[in-house]
Amino acid sequence: MIRVVATGTFDILHPGHLYYLEESRRLGDELSVIVARDANVKHKPRPILPEAQRLRMVQALRPVDHALLGDLHDMFRPIAEIRPDIITLGFNQHFDEERLQQKLRDRGLDADVVRIPGYPGSLASSSKIIERILNTRGPASPNGPVGEE
Template sequence: MRRVVATGTFDILHPGHLYYLEESRKLGDELYVIVARDANVKHKPKPVIPEDQRLHMVAALKPVDHAILGDLHDMFRPIVEIRPDIITLGFNQHFDEERLRQNLGERGLDAEVVRIAGYFGSLASSSKIIERILNTRYRSGPGGS
């Protein structure tokens, strides 16, 4: 059985997230998704949706077999426990693939690292969704246009 791990913040679910998870699931028999903890999101604004709710939403998606929260102190701990054959990265995730392979090897893991191509719909990012809401709903301030 080929296990695949996908990771991400998954704030404000959108078609790009679904595409990433569908493409990840196609690579194996079982898809685990590690949802980033609120405290660990440092490379972009903090999530709008709390981590427990993001986890619940991701777990409900059809391609997902298992969804868990990431570890607060060691991002590799869940990966060591799952022992995946493949780890997928989203097209815009900030990981150096070679460095990730080295870090995995240091922990005795020989997982293949695969970057999933982007989904280029008009609302394929949480920041674009937030921007559209602000521009269309709050152009002149709350309640008016």
């Protein structure tokens, strides 16, 4: 059995997330997804949805066999428990594949690291969705704030 692990924040689910998970699942027989903890998201704005809600949404997706929250202190702990054959990265995740591969080996983990290309869609990122909402529903938009008549 080939085990695959995908990781991410998964804030405001969109087609790009689904594409990433579908492509990750195609690489093996079982897909586990590690959802970033709120406290560990430091490389971009904090998630809008709390970690428990993001986890619940990821658990409900068809390609996902297992989903869990990441470890607060050691990002490799859940990977060591799952012992995947493959770890996938999204096209915009900030990891360097070679450095990650070496860190895995240093921990006795022999998993290949595969970068999944981006989804070809205009609203395939949470930041683009947020920007569109603000431009079309925010106070300065022609439509005004949501709920305003």
